[in-house]
Amino acid sequence: MKQGMNGQIPDVSYRVPCERRAGIEVLDLSSFYQKLTQCRFDPGKPHRLSYYCFVYITAGSGRHFVDFESCAIGPGSLVRINKNQTHAFDLSTRPQGFMINITEEYMVRIGGHLGKALFNLSSASQGYPSVLHLDKCMQQTCGSLLNEILRSQQRPQFDPLPSVLLFASLLASVSELWLRDDSDAGVQRQNRFNQFQHLVEANVGQFRDTERYAALMHMSYKSLNLLCRTCCGQTAKQVVDGFWVLEIKRRLVADKRSIQAISDELGFDDVSYFAKYFKRQTQLTPAQYRARFCL
Incomplete structure (x- = not known):
């Protein structure tokens, strides 16, 4: 992630860590915390994204800051940060889980598989919560899909299509919880x-x-x-x-x-x-x- 400055709030752009990841980066939060000293900005303070980000919590609790709202998070919480939104991590408690960074181009690509629900989810800001609290069944689904995306990206012979379909499946599973009317x-x-x-x-x-x-x-x-x-x-x-x-x-x-x-x-x-x-x-x-x- 590269940093730009807008006043004192960094503007953070997506950087592709590896060409074959093709616009999606799934990180274990424990690994992310270990690399904090390498960041050119403080993730514990507000920073604005030029891409989409989801944070899924599997253990621990704390708060996540999204557009000047402090949201309670814990096991099963899924945080959505849309492009151009401001957010910050809770580095005092450091809950565990996954961070999923996605380029706008990748979202468009997924749209071919997920369609209208994805457009609504990725565009929604006003009137929709930034955090979902998933039930046990959805937690299992979410964790399984994210682990499978990680595994698919680590294979020697990488094919980007499985991660596109897996992430589309993940968003399809949770989008109906965010969106009220899919008729x-x-x-x-x-x-x-x-x-x-x-x-x-x-x-x-x-x-x-x-x-x-x-x-x-x-x-x-x-x-x-x-x-x-x-x-x-x-x-x-x-x-x-x-x-x-x-x-x-x-x-x-x-x-x-x-x-x-x-x-x-x-x-x-x-x-x-x-x-x-x-x-x-x-x-x-x-x-x-x-x-x-x-x-």
Whole structure:
């Protein structure tokens, strides 16, 4: 993994450790912990990924940090970190298990085998939990598939297809636990909701007007609200505010410039309204949040 800097939060890009792994890297967490001194950044502090990552816990417990939310983890926990999300490991407890790093190209490749459920799972962020807690049966399935992927990658005559199919099987097994409705109509709704999320994410720092988003989606404001409520239980405004607040959090933590400068850059009329907006969403002022999460 290579490091780039965005303020003080490292941007971590995928590095292929071996050509034959073809876009997927399955690591035993114990091996990962042993190599911490070789990292060019601190995995125990927030870092943003340019690829997809899953962390599966088999033993121990602790917390995993995903986009400024601290999530409880233990045996059977499966953590999902999507491309461009920020996360951090709990290095104080060091739970055991697996880390699976996947390139975007590999996700596309798997999509040919898994189809619509994979697209929804890899795109979902708002309204879906970052951590699943698997039951005993699913834990056995997940552990068996990950061990088999490891074995397939270690064979002298490596064929990438088995790992593609094995990982597709793993995601197929867990995707229905993340996604609420896999009917054709449900998938169409989810695809539209994902389009909305991508549109909002691309325009954070530009505008927050939900009616404008509805127009860009060629929908009425009422229809967009209904779509959001159906897919994630939130209004369109709550979804937009969620992305904006997350971006503000990132900048407060990563950017050492003044709160006034961040407010101006994000297009708020004045810093006092900026502070009120942020506190209404988080119950903390920007200064309080920066002090709490200062790296």
